[in-house]
Amino acid sequence: MVETDTMDPTGTGSPPEPQAWPTATPRKRKTSFWTRKTNLPTYEVVGPLHRLDYRLLSNARSELNPGSEQYNAFYKMYPELEEYDKKLRPFVTEEQKERQKESLFGEEALALALNNACRIDHFLSREAEGPVNPRRVIMTPEKAARTIKGVARHLGADLVGIARINPAWVYTHSRVNTDGLRIGNPIPLDQPYGVVMAVAYHDFDMLLAGRGISLVGNIETDHIVFCLGAVLGVRMTSFIRNLGYNASYRGGRVQAVPLAVDAGLGEVGRAGMLNTKKYGPAIRLVTVTTDLPMAPDGPVDIGVKDLCRKCKKCAEVCPVGAITDRDEQENVRGVKLWPVDGEKCWRHRAAMGSDCACFYCLSACCWTKPQNILHWGIAEMVARSSLARTLFAWLDDVLYGHQPRQHKLPVWLRYSDEKPALKERISRFLHHV
Ligand code: SF4
Ligand code: SF4
Known part of the structure; x- marks a missing residue:
């Protein structure tokens, strides 16, 4: 189960709610x-914003248990999705994912073991x-x-x-x-502050080898989200409590990306x-939500658009x-964005029996670089x-290639002691500078 960190993860939108949140009043940007x-x-807010039903996320739908109370309640609300989801469900069972993992990395016992050692979030969930x-400790915001x-940071x-x-960013x-919530329960608006933390991918060897659907992609995603992220989230929650x-x-409870924009992360x-x-x-x-009053950070303009x-x-x-490769953004549930077809992305992962993103977009991005x-x-x-920005986009193609180069597992994680070929060593070097 991976929460998709995109602003429009389903691409399907959600049915309008009776109450629409007001659009932002245009003011001059400073x-x-x-x-x-x-x-x-x-x-840019270009229309009324509506809260999104978290259960509409493709991977959330795939986790609904056929015949259960939650399954029936969900498909009663969204009957048009049931047939489509039924066809996809056999590809995303835990057994299917295990089979796919073994077939992808049948020879790589070390990588498979590391992947299977990644999920600690289930054990930590009670602590949260x-x-x-x-x-109560009283402090100024x-x-x-x-x-x-x-x-x-600590x-x-x-x-x-x-x-x-x-x-509008809180799921319905x-x-x-x-x-205290069960699947399908309405999420209350009782925690008005969000702490947004980011854990970065620091291991470039793993990132480069993780391109395409692979066990390495699983290892890295699981390591960052379900180990480091889980410890961070649980301890912050516990600290605030x-x-x-x-x-x-x-x-x-809340869509992470727009909240992170509001919190000034990017x-x-x-x-x-x-x-x-x-x-x-x-x-x-x-993301951790809370009712502890805190002074918010403002958004930042770093030239991404x-x-x-x-x-x-x-x-x-x-x-x-x-x-999309179009120049112009579109109105996506009230916000001007480049639409991302979350269903296509998820189907691609599901067809490969994988939970994790395929990493092509993430690792090809000219902003994804080693820290120096x-x-x-x-x-x-x-x-x-x-x-x-014009020069940077062009230079990135020249230095790193337009298509990401596919690397093999890092040497320390390969079962065989075979050294990487010269071409791969040069490519690794280029990606480290
Ligand atoms: S590159 Fe991979 S992860 Fe990114 S949107 Fe496409 S299918 Fe999804
Ligand atoms: S690769 Fe990165 S910088 Fe380039 S268009 Fe995509 S998100 Fe933007």
């Missing part, structure tokens, strides 16, 4: 040259639901924000930001049984993922055409100059 903080969100301390961000978050939650119904406030992590890119200045889209988001208009690399490498002074310098220029 952006600080140094911090890139801006006074308006970097997505502890009691709230009756002795500014002090609370500083504390929460300090704790997030716990291992690579990026952290705080937002007051736009109710729960897709999991947690935090010990301060005497409510907090939720595993409920998946902007939405063409592939629907969050693009951050430092790590590009090579991150996974961990302009770069994505010029680059289009993710659209060109996507094997199933789920990402060269890339930090380029990212700062890209955030400020349209000319730098």
Whole structure:
């Protein structure tokens, strides 16, 4: 089960609710040259916003148990999806995924073992639901924000930001049984603040080998989301509850990407993922919602929309055409975005028996680079100059290739001691500078 970190994960939209959230009032944008903080969100609201039913996510639908109460309630609401989902369900059973994994990496016993050692979130989930301390610690919102961000970094978050939650980003119904909610229960709007943390992909050897549907992709995603992310989410939730406030992590109460934009972590890119200045889209988001009052961070303008208009690399490498290469954005449930066909993306993964994204869009992105002074310098220029964005998109093709190069498993994870071929060693070197 992987939460898809895109702004429009299903591409299907959701039925309108009686209450529509108001559109943003247009004001003049003011952006600080140094911090890139801006006074308006970097997505354009062009119509009424409606809350999304989390159960509409393709992978959430695949987890509904045929014949169960939740299954019947869901397909009574969305009968048009039942036939379609029935055909796909046999491809996404746990047994099918296991078979697929074994066939993909039958010879690679070390990688298979590491993958199977990745999921710790199930064991941690109980910890995320502890009691709230009756002795509440009182702080100013500014002090609370500083504390929460300090704790997030201490716990291992690579990026952290705080937002007051736009109710339109809160899902309508729960897709999991947690935090006192059962699948299908309405999600209350009782936690108005969001702590958004990002865990970055630091291991470039794994990232390069993870392109395409592969066990490495599974290992990396599971490692980042279900191990590092789970520890971060559970401990932050537990910390806030010990301060005497409510907090939720595993409920998946809120859409992570728009909340992360509001919290100033980055902007939405063409592939629907969050693009951050430092790590590009090579991150996974961990969100904790709470009623602890905190001073919010503002959004940032780092030039993502302009770069994505010029680059289009993710659209060109996507094997199933789920990402559009059009210049103009469209109205996607009230927000101007490049639409991403979440169903196509998920079907591609499901057909391969995999939970994880195929990594082509993520690893091809010209913003996904190893961390060094060269890339930090380029990212700062890209955030400020349209000319730098044009040059950057072109240079990335020249240096790293238009199509991502496929690498094999890192040497330490290969069963055989065979050394990588010269071509692969050169490619690895190029991707490390
Ligand atoms: S490149 Fe892969 S993960 Fe990205 S949208 Fe296409 S199918 Fe999905
Ligand atoms: S690959 Fe290019 S177009 Fe796609 S998200 Fe990255 S910068 Fe934007």
